[in-house]
Amino acid sequence: MVCCGDRIYNRLASIVDDPIMLFTKLSSFYFFYFSLLGVMAPYLGLYLEYQGFELFEIAQLSSILMLTKVLAPNIWGHVADRYQNRLLLVRVGSIATLFCYVGFFFADLFWHYAFVVGLFSFFWNAVLPQYEVLTLHNLPNASEWYSRIRLWGSVGFIASVVGGGFIFDAYSVDLFPYVVLGVVFFIALASFYKLDEPVTFEREKGHESTFMRQFCRRPVYLFFAICFLLQLSHGAYYTYFSIFLETLGYDKTEIGLLWGLGVFAEVILFCVMHYWLERWTIRGIMFCALVLTTLRWLAISFFAESLPVLVLAQCLHAMSFGAMHAASIHFVHVSFDHRNQGRAQALYSSLGFGLGGAVGAILSGITVRSFGYEAAFLISACCAFIAAMLVLVPKGFVSKLSVD
Numbered sequence: 001m002v003c004c005g006d007r008i009y010n011r012l013a014s015i016v017d018d019p020i021m022l023f024t025k026l027s028s029f030y031f032f033y034f035s036l037l038g039v040m041a042p043y044l045g046l047y048l049e050y051q052g053f054e055l056f057e058i059a060q061l062s063s064i065l066m067l068t069k070v071l072a073p074n075i076w077g078h079v080a081d082r083y084q085n086r087l088l089l090v091r092v093g094s095i096a097t098l099f100c101y102v103g104f105f106f107a108d109l110f111w112h113y114a115f116v117v118g119l120f121s122f123f124w125n126a127v128l129p130q131y132e133v134l135t136l137h138n139l140p141n142a143s144e145w146y147s148r149i150r151l152w153g154s155v156g157f158i159a160s161v162v163g164g165g166f167i168f169d170a171y172s173v174d175l176f177p178y179v180v181l182g183v184v185f186f187i188a189l190a191s192f193y194k195l196d197e198p199v200t201f202e203r204e205k206g207h208e209s210t211f212m213r214q215f216c217r218r219p220v221y222l223f224f225a226i227c228f229l230l231q232l233s234h235g236a237y238y239t240y241f242s243i244f245l246e247t248l249g250y251d252k253t254e255i256g257l258l259w260g261l262g263v264f265a266e267v268i269l270f271c272v273m274h275y276w277l278e279r280w281t282i283r284g285i286m287f288c289a290l291v292l293t294t295l296r297w298l299a300i301s302f303f304a305e306s307l308p309v310l311v312l313a314q315c316l317h318a319m320s321f322g323a324m325h326a327a328s329i330h331f332v333h334v335s336f337d338h339r340n341q342g343r344a345q346a347l348y349s350s351l352g353f354g355l356g357g358a359v360g361a362i363l364s365g366i367t368v369r370s371f372g373y374e375a376a377f378l379i380s381a382c383c384a385f386i387a388a389m390l391v392l393v394p395k396g397f398v399s400k401l402s403v404d
Helices: 002-014 020-050 053-083 088-107 111-138 142-171 172-190 211-215 218-233 234-249 253-280 280-304 308-316 317-337 337-369 374-391
Strands: none
Touching: 020 053, 020 111, 020 142, 020 172, 020 234, 053 088, 053 142, 053 337, 088 218, 088 317, 088 337, 111 234, 111 317, 111 337, 142 172, 142 280, 142 317, 172 317, 211 218, 211 308, 211 337, 218 234, 218 317, 234 253, 234 280, 234 308, 234 317, 234 337, 253 280, 253 308, 253 374, 280 308, 280 317, 280 337, 280 374, 308 317, 317 337, 337 374
16 A cells, blocks of 8 residues: 555656645545535435435435536536636535525425525535546546545545444434534535646637537447436435335444445545556446446345345445446546536536436335335346446447547
């Protein structure tokens, strides 16, 4: 690990004056940003259930978190690509997230919660794609170290999901809004680090590559279809996994530890992901990840009562999110030119995590209400399997793309 750390430091030192400070700046934002997800994903459903909402109402409110990912990143991506001031947008979005979240303390009816969740998540979901562009820009010729920085988001997730489990077990899930408010405050603080902005270049003569031309290439639109299906398959997981485990007798500490285990496995994968990207094709990584994701949902559907099986299933989060996300960020980065990076990263977020996640949440809500939790995870497995089959489409994926 020390040797590996030295290699990272030496590589960055050849590019930037202070690699430790750069690492700290980039990593801290990811840490706090995904700490918020670590509280929201496992415990929002439990908190809403505690507040007396029905299962389908919980699915509807959870889907709002996803739906804002469809609209917000694309609006901000367009603005960022036009005005080239991504850091300002990240700061404005982070502060607006903090102010809008305060309304959570005054909500009591379904539509009050829907309004507040929609408003604060609009700004929360808008900032990450632009921060991804800033991160990759600040790592020129060292973008393979993206996974090393991004893993601190996973560390933040683990810290908040495990810590949240202990807090809510020891005291009450009624503390949920206060925990979230503290995390959002630190996101706003971390957004004020100074980073270099991507330089705007004039369009070269004879080079009329547009966003739509780049999007309409076969590998690219297949990629976005796969991302949609993958996140659709996660709908039951992010909406009902905690509630499902609680019905099986697991306490909140155990639920938090299981969530944390999945993200810990993701951290381990991020440590080696740059080696995989050097040695494997994106197509190979995605196919392997999607097949294992299918097995993960099947295991949860049929064997959730067995703790050893559940532990193994959670370890597969390293593939179903970690490997897929790192490969996807790399794919988008090499598939679109610098002028379209903001919109491309936003589209990845909105079509996958946004639209896919929202449809998955609603679909799982309908399924759980009619057939139970097991059926919802079975449908998730089917979606992941279809996505794996799309990867096998002949001449669909290549390891790298030219943006010409």
